[in-house]
Amino acid sequence: MKTIAKSFKKVSFNSVFAMAVIGSIAVSCSDDDDPVAVDEEEVITTMTVTLTGSGNTITLQSQDLDGDGPNAPTITVSDDLLANTTYSGSIELLNETETPAEDITAEVAEEDDEHQFFFAPSGAITSVDYSDQDGDGNPLGLSFSLVTGDAGNGSILITLRHEPKKPNDGSLADAGGETDIAQSFNVVVQ
Amino acid sequence: MKSSILLLFACFVGNSILAQECKSILLGEIVDFHDNTPLSGATVSITGTSLEAVSTEAGKFNFTGLCDGVIELEVSHPDCKSQFVIITMKGDTYEKIRLEHHLEELEEVKVIGDKANNTKSAQEERLSQIDLQKYSGNSLGDALKSLSGVSSLNTGANIVKPVIQGLNGSRVLILNNGVRMQDMEWGEEHAPNVDINSNQDISVVKGAAALEYGGDAIGGVIIMNPLPIVRTDSLFGKTQINLFSNGRGGNITSSLTKSYASGLYIKGQGSFKKLGDLESPNYLLSNTGIEEKGITFAIGKRDFLQGWEGYYSFFDSDIGILRASHIGNVDDLIQAINSQEPNVINDFTYDIIRPNQEVAHHLGKLSYYRRFEGLGKWNIQYDYQNNRRFEYDVRVGDDANKASLDLKLATHSLSTNFRLDSKKGLDLKIGLLGRYQNNFANPDTGVRRLIPDYDRYDFGIFTVAEFRLSDAVILDGGLRYDFSRMDAKKFYRTSRWEERGYDVDFGGIVIDDLGTQLLTNPVFDYHNISATGGFKYDFGTENSLRMNYSFAQRAPNPSELFSDGLHHSAARIELGDLRIKSESSSKLAVSLEKNESSWGYTIAPYVNAINDFIILEPTEVEFTIRGAFPVWSYRQTDALLIGIDASIYKNWTSNISSDHKFSWVRGEDKTTETPLINIPAANISNSVAYTNINWHNLAIGLESQFVFEQQRFPPNIFVFSPQQQQEVELDINTPPNAYHLLALDAEVSFSIQNANDFKIGVRATNLLNTSYRDYLNRQRYFVDDLGRNISLRLIFNY
Numbered sequence: 001m002k003t004i005a006k007s008f009k010k011v012s013f014n015s016v017f018a019m020a021v022i023g024s025i026a027v028s029c030s031d032d033d034d035p036v037a038v039d040e041e042e043v044i045t046t047m048t049v050t051l052t053g054s055g056n057t058i059t060l061q062s063q064d065l066d067g068d069g070p071n072a073p074t075i076t077v078s079d080d081l082l083a084n085t086t087y088s089g090s091i092e093l094l095n096e097t098e099t100p101a102e103d104i105t106a107e108v109a110e111e112d113d114e115h116q117f118f119f120a121p122s123g124a125i126t127s128v129d130y131s132d133q134d135g136d137g138n139p140l141g142l143s144f145s146l147v148t149g150d151a152g153n154g155s156i157l158i159t160l161r162h163e164p165k166k167p168n169d170g171s172l173a174d175a176g177g178e179t180d181i182a183q184s185f186n187v188v189v190q
Numbered sequence: 191m192k193s194s195i196l197l198l199f200a201c202f203v204g205n206s207i208l209a210q211e212c213k214s215i216l217l218g219e220i221v222d223f224h225d226n227t228p229l230s231g232a233t234v235s236i237t238g239t240s241l242e243a244v245s246t247e248a249g250k251f252n253f254t255g256l257c258d259g260v261i262e263l264e265v266s267h268p269d270c271k272s273q274f275v276i277i278t279m280k281g282d283t284y285e286k287i288r289l290e291h292h293l294e295e296l297e298e299v300k301v302i303g304d305k306a307n308n309t310k311s312a313q314e315e316r317l318s319q320i321d322l323q324k325y326s327g328n329s330l331g332d333a334l335k336s337l338s339g340v341s342s343l344n345t346g347a348n349i350v351k352p353v354i355q356g357l358n359g360s361r362v363l364i365l366n367n368g369v370r371m372q373d374m375e376w377g378e379e380h381a382p383n384v385d386i387n388s389n390q391d392i393s394v395v396k397g398a399a400a401l402e403y404g405g406d407a408i409g410g411v412i413i414m415n416p417l418p419i420v421r422t423d424s425l426f427g428k429t430q431i432n433l434f435s436n437g438r439g440g441n442i443t444s445s446l447t448k449s450y451a452s453g454l455y456i457k458g459q460g461s462f463k464k465l466g467d468l469e470s471p472n473y474l475l476s477n478t479g480i481e482e483k484g485i486t487f488a489i490g491k492r493d494f495l496q497g498w499e500g501y502y503s504f505f506d507s508d509i510g511i512l513r514a515s516h517i518g519n520v521d522d523l524i525q526a527i528n529s530q531e532p533n534v535i536n537d538f539t540y541d542i543i544r545p546n547q548e549v550a551h552h553l554g555k556l557s558y559y560r561r562f563e564g565l566g567k568w569n570i571q572y573d574y575q576n577n578r579r580f581e582y583d584v585r586v587g588d589d590a591n592k593a594s595l596d597l598k599l600a601t602h603s604l605s606t607n608f609r610l611d612s613k614k615g616l617d618l619k620i621g622l623l624g625r626y627q628n629n630f631a632n633p634d635t636g637v638r639r640l641i642p643d644y645d646r647y648d649f650g651i652f653t654v655a656e657f658r659l660s661d662a663v664i665l666d667g668g669l670r671y672d673f674s675r676m677d678a679k680k681f682y683r684t685s686r687w688e689e690r691g692y693d694v695d696f697g698g699i700v701i702d703d704l705g706t707q708l709l710t711n712p713v714f715d716y717h718n719i720s721a722t723g724g725f726k727y728d729f730g731t732e733n734s735l736r737m738n739y740s741f742a743q744r745a746p747n748p749s750e751l752f753s754d755g756l757h758h759s760a761a762r763i764e765l766g767d768l769r770i771k772s773e774s775s776s777k778l779a780v781s782l783e784k785n786e787s788s789w790g791y792t793i794a795p796y797v798n799a800i801n802d803f804i805i806l807e808p809t810e811v812e813f814t815i816r817g818a819f820p821v822w823s824y825r826q827t828d829a830l831l832i833g834i835d836a837s838i839y840k841n842w843t844s845n846i847s848s849d850h851k852f853s854w855v856r857g858e859d860k861t862t863e864t865p866l867i868n869i870p871a872a873n874i875s876n877s878v879a880y881t882n883i884n885w886h887n888l889a890i891g892l893e894s895q896f897v898f899e900q901q902r903f904p905p906n907i908f909v910f911s912p913q914q915q916q917e918v919e920l921d922i923n924t925p926p927n928a929y930h931l932l933a934l935d936a937e938v939s940f941s942i943q944n945a946n947d948f949k950i951g952v953r954a955t956n957l958l959n960t961s962y963r964d965y966l967n968r969q970r971y972f973v974d975d976l977g978r979n980i981s982l983r984l985i986f987n988y
Contacts, residue, residue: 034679034701034702034709035631035633035639035642035643035679035681035709036633037633037681037704037707037709038633038635038636038637038638038639038681039636040636040637040638041589041636041637042585042589042636044815044816045815046815047815062815063815064814064815065706066683066684066685066686066706067683067814068755068756068763068812068814068819069683069685069686069689070685070686070689070812071685071689072812072813072814073813073814073815097706120913155915157912157913157915159913161518162518162584163584172521172525172913173525176533176534177518177533178516178517178518178522178584179517179518179519179521179522179816179817180518180816181815181816181817182518182519182521182815182816182817182912182913183815183817183912184912184915
């Protein structure tokens with residue numbers, strides 16, 4: 001009874017109404033504490049593509065710190081690529097909404113049979129080939145090699161699919177599954 | 191101890207009645223509700239006494255030596271539903287009692303005009319027992335669709351939200367045995383958490399006229415009640431088994447009622463349903479299984495002077511969401527729309543995998559009524575509901591088995607009303623409601639809350655009245671005021687807070703700044719008024735004209751205010767708006783009806799003008815690292831809905847009857863002068879039935895349903911596709927083509943112990959295995975609708 005009397009003061013609402021909700025007041029009190037914030041799990045905020053070739057290291061990065069918030073991802077390309085060069089590439093995925101940032105790369109590597117990166121080069125980027133495989137011998141794409149052609153503009157669309165059909169013919173349409181990342185980078189080759 | 195005091199009191203009141211000079215005569219006449227023919231052999235008893243009479247050939251009965259005052263008659267007839275009738279004795283009194291046929295016995299004569307009577311002047315329809323049995327293995331929404339003007343908003347075949355004259359969700363109230371359902375009706379993919387088999391008397395009021403149930407029923411009210419229990423010593427029950435070819439499963443539902451002459455009754459009911467993956471005509475719909483469990487238990491006592499009931503119901507469902515509808519981004523959506531087949535088809539299974547929803551709903555109620563002599567009847571009711579919803583997405587790693595959404599909605603309501611019915615011809619009711627609701631969004635999901643934690647307080651006061659002006663004219667009306675307070679604690683992403691401009695308009699409600707997130711405490715009060723008035727005029731042979739005007743206001747629901755996040759199931763970002771205020775509807779509805787035993791019709795046009803109509807529609811596109819997503823935003827506009835529901839039936843011979851229905855509604859956004867989204871397409875249904883009572887009550891029916899293509903829809907939006915590197919039209923509003931479906935139904939009954947106590951029925955829906963998609967099915971982008979289903983039903987009455 002004491003708790004009910006107490007809660008009346010707390011709710012401080014008109015008394016007719018309080019009568020009507022008498023049964024519920026105990027519940028309303030127990031939830032008076034502020035809710036705790038949720039840090040998104042398994043969200044990929046940042047994809048960093050590192051290209052190494054001819055002694056140079058170039059990074060392509062897409063960073064979307066507010067996830068499905070209104071801000072579009074920030075895309076940075078550290079430098080121009082060299083013409084007619086083969087780069088070895090690797091991809092790192094992070095969830096930077098958590099501190100310290102959570103490394104999602106490891107999760108993808110662990111569940112490699114459920115993931116695959118797809119690369120769609122165009123313009124001055126001539127080809128991309130997988131350098132790694134999942135446990136079943138199908139391509140994964142956390143590491144790859146990239147070949148540039150003559151100088152000019154180029155772009156590369158990198159897509160990460162979750163639960164694609166494996167093996168597939170290398171096209172997104174055939175692979176199906178769900179898109180975890182879809183980001184294109186525009187680069188200059190010189 | 192308490193009950194013996196009450197008993198003592200009852201005796202005292204009873205004696206005081208007897209002590210009066212009791213010389214009055216009650217002369218009664220019992221006629222068929224539908225065609226006014228006299229009903230003989232009906233037993234009439236005065237409750238609380240041993241007085242009993244049987245009606246003569248002419249339907250007449252009488253009691254002599256009665257006291258003046260209010261008495262209650264229980265009228266029962268072998269072919270009819272028992273009915274309780276309140277009569278005010280004032281000297282010698284004459285009373286005409288219209289008895290409704292027992293619905294199960296209606297098979298020989300087709301009666302559509304079996305109107306429910308929660309209001310007199312508004313448009314209202316009741317589901318027949320026959321239809322309820324046909325849909326016993328489906329959902330409430332499927333069954334209600336057999337009424338004209340009622341359609342449904344589906345997410346697949348198992349999540350079916352009723353749509354009344356174009357409106358759904360929070361605009362449609364559901365009363366489950368007198369308790370207003372509080373089960374997160376705000377979500378498009380949230381179906382009502384009720385077992386269709388738990389209540390046998392289901393009617394739909396189209397519009398807000400039934401004010402006593404709530405002032406915000408801009409769409410309408412679905413009223414589900416158990417059939418009244420007769421006051422005799424009896425034990426009876428019913429079991430129905432349905433088996434389905436599509437889904438390779440079925441359900442069983444069983445009920446048992448024990449009643450006593452004292453008015454005491456105990457009733458239990460249980461249902462279980464299990465279906466595996468459903469099938470479209472050309473492919474399996476992977477992960478569309480369902481498992482449902484329902485239990486209800488009631489104990490109560492019904493006496494003339496007073497009565498009480500304790501009621502508990504539990505409903506639990508685990509529903510698979512089509513695997514192919516879980517997609518990543520706008521490119522996946524474009525790919526799904528363009529592809530003819532779903533991108534995931536697995537082998538048939540009964541297992542339900544991710545994505546899926548698990549919802550459990552508990553409902554408990556205690557009610558009590560007491561009659562005050564010469565005044566009326568007082569009711570009081572307390573009810574508690576607990577709705578727990580888990581939604582599971584396809585997730586990876588440690589989170590694979592964690593729900594993405596975990597909400598607990600608890601609601602307490604206390605309501606009371608007093609019905610003043612001692613004055614003949616006038617029935618006045620006044621009532622009060624208090625409600626407290628708490629929503630808790632579990633943060634352990636690791637996904638930002640779509641709906642925040644909140645407390646909601648409601649207070650309502652109403653009065654409704656019904657006045658019989660003459661034998662032919664009844665007036666009714668009502669007035670209601672509702673107060674709602676929404677007190678939420680919600681986290682916003684700082685970027686979203688600023689993008690919405692809330693930092694300017696709602697800066698004062700921020701209570702904590704966590705850097706990238708803000709904790710806010712929005713507290714909103716809503717004051718809503720609703721009112722209704724109308725008449726019913728009977729003329730000629732079984733003709734009536736009804737006209738009703740209702741004004742209703744509805745406070746925004748949590749989804750409309752607070753939605754803020756990504757829905758994977760639809761690859762869309764949904765955004766509520768804190769600025770949303772109540773919407774107000776003004777609806778004028780007219781219906782002209784004829785209900786003769788040989789034929790009848792209903793023509794029911796309506797116009798509903800809704801100011802500040804809250805609408806959810808695709809507005810723009812936002813980019814994330816996962817690609818582009820269409821944004822669906824809530825906004826308010828002025829809307830106008832105009833429509834008509836029409837039906838006609840004819841009993842051609844004593845064996846052959848036909849039934850025809852048409853509904854059409856047009857929705858317009860007055861501000862933008864564009865069509866409203868998700869307005870049901872016009873549809874026509876025709877059925878013809880052959881019945882022969884000499885052949886085991888054989889009933890064969892062929893039903894045809896034609897659904898037109900919706901020609902009026904809002905424009906599609908254009909989005910940038912990262913995959914195609916160009917702007918493309920996102921074809922999300924274009925409705926699918928018209929379609930035509932046939933269904934065949936046959937039933938026979940046998941007498942094992944009692945007359946017609948065992949029935950066998952066979953039903954085939956989508957008989958021609960037609961491939962089609964429906965505009966109001968959210969999964970129409972991904973897959974065809976259900977293919978042929980052949981079902982068998984077995985009904986035992988004992």
